[in-house]
Amino acid sequence: MITVEDALSRVLALAESADGEVLSLEQAAGRALLAPATAQLTQPPFDAAAMDGYALRAQDIGQSLRVIGESAAGHPWTGQPAPGTAIRIFTGAPVPAGYDQVVMQEMTRRDGEMLTVTEPPRGSHIRPRGGDFALGDSLAPGRLLTAADIGLLAAMNIPEVTVARRPSVAILAGGDELVRPGQTPKEGQIISSNDLAIAALATEAGALPTILPIARDSLESLRDRFRQAATADLIVTIGGASVGDHDLIARVAEELGMERAFYKLAMRPGKPLMAGRIGRSAMLGLPGNPVSAITCGILFMQPLIRRMQGLPVGNRLHRARLAIDIPAEGDRQHYLRARLEPGGDLPAIAPFEDQDSAKLSLMSQADALLFRPAHDAPRGAGEIVDYLPLRGGN
Numbered sequence: 001m002i003t004v005e006d007a008l009s010r011v012l013a014l015a016e017s018a019d020g021e022v023l024s025l026e027q028a029a030g031r032a033l034l035a036p037a038t039a040q041l042t043q044p045p046f047d048a049a050a051m052d053g054y055a056l057r058a059q060d061i062g063q064s065l066r067v068i069g070e071s072a073a074g075h076p077w078t079g080q081p082a083p084g085t086a087i088r089i090f091t092g093a094p095v096p097a098g099y100d101q102v103v104m105q106e107m108t109r110r111d112g113e114m115l116t117v118t119e120p121p122r123g124s125h126i127r128p129r130g131g132d133f134a135l136g137d138s139l140a141p142g143r144l145l146t147a148a149d150i151g152l153l154a155a156m157n158i159p160e161v162t163v164a165r166r167p168s169v170a171i172l173a174g175g176d177e178l179v180r181p182g183q184t185p186k187e188g189q190i191i192s193s194n195d196l197a198i199a200a201l202a203t204e205a206g207a208l209p210t211i212l213p214i215a216r217d218s219l220e221s222l223r224d225r226f227r228q229a230a231t232a233d234l235i236v237t238i239g240g241a242s243v244g245d246h247d248l249i250a251r252v253a254e255e256l257g258m259e260r261a262f263y264k265l266a267m268r269p270g271k272p273l274m275a276g277r278i279g280r281s282a283m284l285g286l287p288g289n290p291v292s293a294i295t296c297g298i299l300f301m302q303p304l305i306r307r308m309q310g311l312p313v314g315n316r317l318h319r320a321r322l323a324i325d326i327p328a329e330g331d332r333q334h335y336l337r338a339r340l341e342p343g344g345d346l347p348a349i350a351p352f353e354d355q356d357s358a359k360l361s362l363m364s365q366a367d368a369l370l371f372r373p374a375h376d377a378p379r380g381a382g383e384i385v386d387y388l389p390l391r392g393g394n
């Protein structure tokens with residue numbers, strides 16, 4: 001058994017460098033920027049008024065000023081500046097050269113052509129040219145494009161960007177006991193849930209998943225599914241990873257030339273995780289127990305999919321205080337399903353008493369995976385521990 005850390009670095013090594021595709025900004029939100037995007041202009045392109053009011057010379061405040069022109073957004077004033085004058089100006093309009101102060105109209109009194117500043121302004125109310133970004137500034141790759149990024153890129157006059165192609169992920173669940181949701185299970189059958197949960201995790205990480213028809217516990221059925229999956233960037237199998245007589249995944253994968261990176265790691269849940277490469281595809285073999293499959297999906301599959309898009313692998317640990325005492329850990333790194341509550345300086349975390357890796361209801365209720373290193377000593381309420389959030393904030 002290898003450590004979780006070692007396993008993760010071997011899984012990440014399965015990623016090849018990301019392929020790019022060029023998309024319009026309308027299509028690019030949520031995608032991974034793959035090449036630097038460089039501003040084609042300077043913003044603001046001119047010193048701009050931040051308020052509706054008057055442009056004037058700060059040194060003239062206190063005098064009665066003559067209003068000699070108007071500058072509106074899209075309609076700059078082009079006259080000659082002069083001491084003792086002011087220009088009517090609107091938010092976003094160019095501040096004409098020769099004037100260094102905008103005064104809000106609420107702080108002035110206008111009488112015909114004449115203007116008096118009634119309250120001293122605070123700040124110039126001028127946004128200087130280039131104060132937001134300058135020609136040649138760039139947005140670095142390796143980030144998911146947010147709504148604000150899309151707005152920024154548009155303002156930079158970049159109509160198209162190179163983003164990582166979404167990795168294709170073929171998801172292969174197998175087992176004679178499995179039927180699809182919506183069907184009526186016969187005696188001894190259960191509904192296949194793992195493939196849908198893993199596909200949801202893959203989508204969340206930016207992949208395009210395809211759920212293959214459920215494989216039967218036969219070599220022929222599994223060979224057939226692997227053939228269907230052969231063009232995927234990543235093949236994820238679920239179940240059939242352990243030691244039972246029907247656990248055939250490893251056998252078929254090897255027969256098809258899988259180069260195995262590892263099999264089994266010192267982790268709870270998720271010990272029988274397998275990883276490697278088959279043909280042009282990376283492969284992850286997740287354990288069948290639903291909580292184990294989802295935990296391995298979060299800890300290994302999602303980082304791999306992010307790495308395939310040139311993104312940081314994520315899964316940063318956060319800190320919380322234990323709400324209850326917990327016993328010493330065994331020889332596997334443990335991820336316990338836990339509830340988080342708001343706390344004083346840090347949130348309070350309480351692992352569920354029942355950590356059965358077959359219980360989806362508990363995984364669904366969990367706010368976090370409490371992280372415990374192998375051989376960790378007993379811990380008391382109030383001690384600080386690490387956790388992985390399960391609801392955003394990751």
Ligand SMILES: Nc1nc2c(c(=O)[nH]1)N[C@H]1C(S)=C(S)[C@@H](COP(=O)(O)OP(=O)(O)OC[C@H]3O[C@@H](n4cnc5c(N)ncnc54)[C@H](O)[C@@H]3O)O[C@H]1N2
Binds near residue numbers: 192271357
């Ligand atoms: N003698 C041993 N038995 C087991 C060991 C072991 O080390 N020695 N490890 C246990 C652990 S830990 C896990 S995790 C499971 C993993 O087993 P497999 O990956 O071989 O998974 P299966 O046997 O195929 O299934 C396990 C369990 O999960 C259910 N399952 C499978 N696929 C799905 C699906 N798509 N949707 C919903 N549920 C699924 C399946 O019905 C079984 O109940 O092995 C332990 N045993």
Ligand code: MOO
Binds near residue numbers: 268270292
């Ligand atoms: O690893 Mo199994 O995943 O403990 O249930």
